[in-house]
Amino acid sequence: MAEEFDVEATLAKLTLPQKIKLLAGLGWWHTQSIPEAGVPSVRMSDGPNGVRGTRFFNGVPSSCFPSSTGLGASFDIDLARQVGEALADECRAKSTHVLLAPTVNTQRSPLGGRSFESFSEDPHLNGTLAAAYINGLQSKGVAATIKHFVANDQEFQRFSISSDVSERALREIYLKPFQIAIKKADPWALMTCYNRVNGLHVSENPWLIDDILRKEWGFKGMIMSDWIGVYSTTESIKAGVDLEMPGPTVMRGKAVERALAGEKLLPSDIDERARKILELVQRAKASGIPFDGPEEGVDTPELRALLRRAASDATVLLKNDSALLPLGGPLTKIAVIGPNAKQSFTSGGGSARLLETYTVSPFEGIAAAARELGAELTYTVGATSHKYLPLLNGYIHYAGGKGALVEFWNAEPVEGWTTSLIGGPEPAWSTPTRGSECFLMDGVDDSKVNTACWIRWSTKFTPDESGDYEFGINMTGVGNLFVNGELVVDLFHDPPPGEGFFGLATADVHAVVKGLKAGEPVDVEVRMTNATFVVRGAPFETRGGVRLGAVRVVGGEEAVESAVKLAQEADVAIVIVGLNHEWESEGFDRPDMSLPGYTNKLVSAVLKANPKTVIVNQSGSPVEMPWIDEAHTVLQAFYGGNELGSGLADVLFGKVNPSGKLALTFPKRVEDNPSYPSYGSKGEAPGKILYNEGIYVGYRGYDKKSIAPLFPFGFGLSYTTFAYSSLETSPISPDGNFTVSFTVANTGNVDGREVAQVYIANPGASLPRAVRELRGFVKVALRAGESKRVAVELDREALGYFDERKKTWVAEKGTFEVLVGASSRDIKLAGEAKLEKTFAWTGL
Incomplete structure (x- = not known):
């Protein structure tokens, strides 16, 4: 039975030194305990796609779910909630009270080292999926830690770089996913970022932490630093950072005592911070999760099924021009080629990596499917891609x-x-x-x-x-x-x-x-x-x-020649290439969007050798595909977690009809990305990165400049076809609520799921706005020949922009375009909705 814990009574009996002790962690994964006051040590764990536990070396193995860009590609709110629930089960098994996830930083550039950790370049999709994930996690008593607040979008000089961004862009693009998740899910903890915003470290920025997060949005949770992300004593406490992590303290402890002596801090400041930590302790006690308990793993048939479903739903069909997929029929020999085939690249690098309970490589998944067909499997690496x-x-x-x-x-x-x-x-x-x-x-x-x-x-x-x-x-x-x-x-x-x-x-x-x-x-x-x-x-x-x-040891040319020979001898060649955790990781950004080594040469050579070739790219963020015009069958796999190989094989062989849509725009070249002139080391001044694209991040920037991407945001194919019809829009209420309804039909011969996306445009706005913005989506499951009427509920957030002059959100009267599409560039239906009167608001 959960134990009662009175926060105010406990705070009242703590001495000042005990309160100060609470303000910094105990080691890497725990808060400090005060046993004599009945305050236990709360346990934390990384990370976004799995629960590592308290050990880097020989830790208890964990389930690894697909990277967040893969989960983002599912556009599946229910799946995100189920992943959160499963992670909560693993947290409970590892006696963990706080999961350091999800990450909702906006992917400003394809080169970001941690791009794979966030769901999307779009704030609405990013925040909506994060909210579902948080709700799933916290429904089982485990605290979510939404991170890294805010504008933490590159790894270059990550402890010191200043993200110099306009307030409008900050509000509409970078703060927005945090705002949505807090409104829809109320995370119990938040982690500040390493970097500065407009010259001031976020961990000591009262405008961001106190004025916006706590007062304007009403955030009630505990705020912790990123690991070694506190750079001050008085300033961080005054700003509202409750907990310095990890321990032992560097910026608090005795330094707090000195600040109190000089009245730079007051005892009331310490009480405010300690109270939030005790409130987290209260939640941990209520969860029934033991303190200083054992660490155990979870491995059930139900969990394996969810991991497999997540892996297949994190796969996007980009091209199927020759209807080569799904594979089946009289196949006698399948050639599997490529550096990402036999190795299980389950996640990106850094704090997201963990020791998996088990893995299924793409080769193993394909081999299992091939056995069912009675087909022979051959393999060669073709090219190496390791760092x-x-x-x-x-x-x-x-x-x-x-x-x-x-x-x-x-x-x-x-x-x-x-x-x-x-x-x-x-x-x-x-x-x-x-x-x-x-x-x-x-x-x-x-x-x-x-x-x-x-x-x-x-x-x-x-x-x-x-x-x-x-x-x-x-x-x-x-x-x-x-x-x-x-x-x-x-x-x-x-x-x-x-x-x-x-x-x-x-x-x-x-x-x-x-x-x-x-x-x-x-x-x-x-x-x-x-x-x-x-x-x-x-x-x-x-x-x-x-x-x-x-x-x-295989020479580059020799390896490609071996792959060509194998492809020529096979009925079908499956080439699996891409990146891995050594190229995409916390700690550094990618230098370019290229695939490594001989990869592109390998792909082109195999495409010429066998017209029946499937190209699978595995990466957490976009890569250049110079061979795309030669390829007629292409899949994007992302980092698929434990069941990467099984999920990929299910799509390749038709056990699962792909339904993923890209949550990131894939540009033809990195120079097309809106952030390209000012990203990474290309700051206009030392220690500063100017977000000079403003609100035109991701697809918003490509649309504004009419740049054709390689694959647009929201794009993904299916083994069936869908038709849209009968768009209707209800009148907009005075406070901005309205409904968009339409019919989606499966016009093909295969059961499938379609992600219908609702975009809103405001061409008559008094300030420049994006050509269109995602404001809602729905994933519809349809049997072959079936049609369904669906409705998407929208509110004032679908209409508004942030007015820096008035420091408010504004929805201007006028006619809004309502666009329903299969992607940001494939609009199927167009309608209108009229707002009769302008109104403004602040807060959630």
Whole structure:
């Protein structure tokens, strides 16, 4: 039974030092406890597409749902709510009270490193899906943390960059998804961003946090910083940031005491912040989720079915000119080609990544479908797309099972141990691990292993193809890589610096091992010490890490030729290319929209070799497709989570009729994007990025300049066809409410689902406005030959714009265009609605 917790009574009995203690976190994932006052420690976890739990190293495996751009492509409010509910179940299993999600930052540019984490470039779709996700999560007692408030749209200089943006654009584009989600879902927590807005860090900006968020919108939840995102003491507390994360505190604690002594802060300021943290504690207690409880996983048939459905619904059919899809009929041989085929790229990089409970790669999903058809499957990589060599995961084992063994010593076992394969005493502690990337900032027995230690990672690697293999390794510290007893890479003597592990690692150094045989295991061992690394210092405590990858050496031209041969011999070729978490990640932006390496050459070559070729691109955000005119069958897969391969195969082979629509405009080239002149490092002044496109973000910018995109916002095909008819619009009420109704018919031979989109235009406005703006949508399921009458309810938000002069939202009297379409560029029906009298408003 949920325990009663009286916030005001608890606040009254806390001492001032205890209140100050509450204002900063305990470690990376917890709030501080005050046991003597009955205040427990609340647990948090990343992130948008899964619940990682409290450990980076050897954490409890988690379900990974599709990236938010994939979920955005579903245009499915019910699915977003169900994903939120499933994430809540995982939070409860991991004794987690607060999920650090969803992300609703507007994708200003395709190059944004974290673009995949948000739902859409459009604020209405972004905020609406976020609200459904939040409602699902919080319906089971888990707090959502909407983030990163606000205009956190690039990774370049992310701690210091100033997003210089007009108030109108800020209100209509960047604040709007937060506003919608708060109005429709009331998230219990919010996270401020790293960056400045118009020169002032958001974490100390009272206009954004207090005036708009708390007073104007009435937000009642707890406000926390992003991790190491507090840069001041008095200013952040006065602005309204309740909790500094992570702990131990840097900007609070003793600094708050000093500010109180000088009356820069008053005890009432501390009470206001502490009260919000105690209100979160109250919700956590009411949830019944245990405090400091165990971390367990969730894996049920129902959850797997939802993951699979989400993966297929996150797939968008971009071209099917030859009706090649769905695949079926007399297929005897299918060639699967490409760097994204055999690896499961379930999510983008950074805080969104986690250890999946299981994965289904595209190859595995296609193989299962091919077996049902009795078709033979062949495979070749065709081209590599890795930034770092592929991890050994899935190809390694040790005496105790799959994976590797990691052993720790508190002193060098014997002199020279790190640089040769000599023996030594028993380790102080050891643990198995599933993979060849280990970030050792947690998950190690602190009672047995010192922070400075000596580490051995050992396994047997079994290649699936014969040939020469290139190995690549980086580490935090110094050490060496041995393969079959031979020193292969020396990172012990003056290793060059690199970018891995938050910039703490050595460079990634490669070496080739010749003559490995398919199916024959080889011994692989890394010996290293982090002692020099620990002495040097780091921004957080960690025992370092190691990342080891390997790939068969194949020349670029040779790999393409092998792919061409395989394609020529097959009835159908499926080419799976794209990006991965090494190209799209927190911490850096993409330099361009290109696919890596020989990818484009591979695609063009296979298209010429076999007219029956399906191209699948997997990325979290748009890429250039220079071969698009040659290709007649193209799918966009996004990062599909655990069941990526199954969901993709369901679409390819017709078990699921695709219904996804792009939640992002795909431009032909990055220069066409509205933000291109001022993004990333292209600021007009040091430390500033001018949002010079104003409100014309995403499709709004392409429409305003009449630029044809590669694929427009809201676009996606089906295996059936749909017709729209009979548009009706009710009169607009004095406060802006009206209904748009129309009929959608399935005019094909296959059951399907259509996303009908309602856009509003205001050509007679006194200020410039977008050509059209998405203001509503509905996903309609229709059997073959069936038609349905649907209605979309709209309110004043569909009519208004923000007037900077009056500091209010305004809906101007006049005639509005009502446009119903299958995409932003495919308008099927047009009508009008008339507002008789201008009115204005503030707040939600």
